[in-house]
Amino acid sequence: MWWRKPTGHELPATMSGPERRFARGQAKRAVTALGALPGVLWVNRPQANVDCTKPVHLAAAVASGLRVPETLITNDPAAVPPFARRCGGRIVTKVLGGIVHTENGTRGQLYTRRVPEEQWDDPRIALTAHLFQREITDRVYEVRATVVGDRVLAAAIHAPAGHTRPDWRQDSDAFTHTAIRLPTPTEDGARVLTRRLGLVFAALDFLVDARGTHHLVDVNAGGQWAWIEPTREPITHALADVLQKGTARS
Template structure:
């Protein structure tokens, strides 16, 4: 029997259902869990000593997995721990810290294939780290400024000598008034550079605008690359295609050899086995790296293009990528 695959993600992460189905169709044992189920619906019992590494199990009311047998782990977007009602705020925060260090620590210590290891993901999610690594790996990047000083934004715009965009440094999603909202990349008008007092409130990221013919979502799984050209048919989508999905059309694309080499080096440098990278392709055909998301969405791209991303992830988890 093949080694079990541990899948750690939210219960409602429905794209992962496709990976589970693919693995089970290959006869692979899958144990899927959400950290939100710990400690009330998920139990942990593991030990280590001088004679042996971590052994033990994860168990729900319906399934159990022997952690010493796990051959691979797929880590995406698990939920927050849920604790019994009646805990005070300090008690819940203490319990969450213990759960993160206990359950999270045992999982992180598993010596198996990871897609991706949570500590590697945590580091790779920093855009400054990505940009420095991409540059070092030979990928073309846009001139970038991160600051909370308004005067530096004006100086940067003058040095760039062309349009400048502002984008979030981290996740573009926030919750306000109980509603999920997104913050999109925005090209700044000359008037925007006059009054920049709000810049001092936190870190902001500015980049030189890169002229684009289209953009590419490059999904990397192990050594396999799946490129989808994204063509924007509205002004909003031309600035940030995520702002107007309805105006987008897709086509598969060939990846230049230099980009393939650079991306493989970048993934190795960031210790990632999966990444969803975004590139701008200019009118001259030049590819410019924007970012790589270690848990970026892939399902809609696979659906729109027919690219076999599900199969590639399953291959990687089986060590056959």
């Protein structure tokens, strides 16, 4: 079963609201129940995708031996200034879920951004949960590592000269990509992490600092891959191989 960005169930307009809600629930349960059949491999099991949130994957990454930046999740404005000072005054904030945001019919994206000192104790922090993270200020390049079964296919993402934004997705067309091999401990940790999360396919993002340390910053259970030319075909073939064999292991 290849489960990737499914659309909603289409139902007749003649059905009432309660009927539509009931029918959608029935259809959803019927599809996901296919996972109970013996020998069925999900790429990925829907519940595993739902459970792959930032707090979950960061904790799982640490348990898997990977390095993650210091992180604070809070709705207490008073908790942010001491955390920021422990991080040398350089912190970023990012959403806990997907970055796509729609308002008044306009689609936008909520990118990772730096938090200046005057916003550390902003009272609006109390309105909901926020994720703050130490900024890796000496990053040299970034890495997109795609795990397919037990294969790890990685590409370095190189910023153009003078680029200073904390989120490369704002200027993705200006970046260049090079196929690389992750250090063995990082590659092994990526495999352990995805198994711990119950994922067969996942896109992992790392920041690499001047000492060569790989800091995991994101896990996307439905990440895109065709935009990185050096790993596009190897990932496609690896995914097709897993689906054809019906097993995540080589």
